[in-house]
Amino acid sequence: MIEPLPARGEDRPEKSFEEIYRQHFAMVYRVCFSYMKNAADAEDAAADAFLKLLKNGRVFQSAEHEKAWLLRTAINTCKDYLKHWRRSCADIADYENLQSASSFHIDETLKAVMELPAHCKAVIYLYYYEGYTTEEIAGLLKKPHATIRYHLREARNLLRGVLENEEP
């Protein structure tokens, strides 16, 4: 059994690490997979992101704060992995091989997203999948709003054709 995180907050009920893990694992894994492009590395990155939570013993002000912290940590963990590893990521052109290893269906859209530069991936995921505004993304990633808008514009250009028929 995994013991509760140290409770230091006053107004929020204590939530165990396991509860937080089960609630957000899919989200964290999804982000890590989009960065790492293969299941094995995504598992390691996701594990490290949650390990930081476990070691940190953080108590969150709200459910949104908890989610934002995990997203940011997962993204930063992946970026650290990609910066420091002396290896090349799986060539996304071999996504068929990737698909059989991961057992996920990787369509053209996901392939295109996974080919984006790292700084664009987070914005695309948060904007189009999680539904955050650019201002919220700026707060979450602790970057200037103008930078986020620029990255979004850049990502849209790169994904031209894929993102046709956006929802109004």
Add this chain to the structure above:
Amino acid sequence: MKNRKIIRAFDAIQPDKALEARVLNKILQKRRRKRPVLKTAVSLATAAVICLAMFGAPLLTPRADNAFSIKAYAMEQQTDGSVALREVDLINLPHVWSAYIDDENIYLNVRLKCEGENIKSVDFFTDDAFFAKQYIKMKNGKIVTGNVSMLYVGESQTLAMYGTDFEIVGNTLTLDQDTMTDDLLLFLGTENIEGLVPSAMTVHAAVTFDDGETREETLVLDFTDEGVGIKSPAQ
């Protein structure tokens, strides 16, 4: 603004329960991973004094049955060279904590002892750090000096470190009445990140009594006041 194509694309990445369990297992394994034993360090040349935190107070929780308490002890050298254990009043008495800092780790001197009735053993566990040990060489009740670098701190000259070799135990430590000996110095260790000592560390203690009953307590050691840190020459 959500996009259906992107949502569909990411929704396809749906980890199953087996994957979820596997990653959780990885997390727990990483958390339990022990660090390698530290190589022998060179002898001290100079001391760099770092003013940092005050030693925190232990949690004393008297209970009616199977009572126990966690106390901090200091080993003091007497005028005749012998050593004596003195219980440290961490609440009312100003106390200077101490640390040894080398290339890899920071070792904070703590001396925790569990006292009470019918105690069979104590399991200490920390997420914040790892435990490390030193054993003081004694002869005829006196500390063997020689070429050993020792650190004494505080007005009462408390022995805080004996040499620069540490036996790294890991983040759990089990002690019983036979192994909690007077020649044992305990440390909480953490990675040396820019030579900064953490502001606080949490230690959990699970006591097992002779009748099988167990009790748990938690200590938060506060290092936010004055302290003394000794760096190895490489630092």
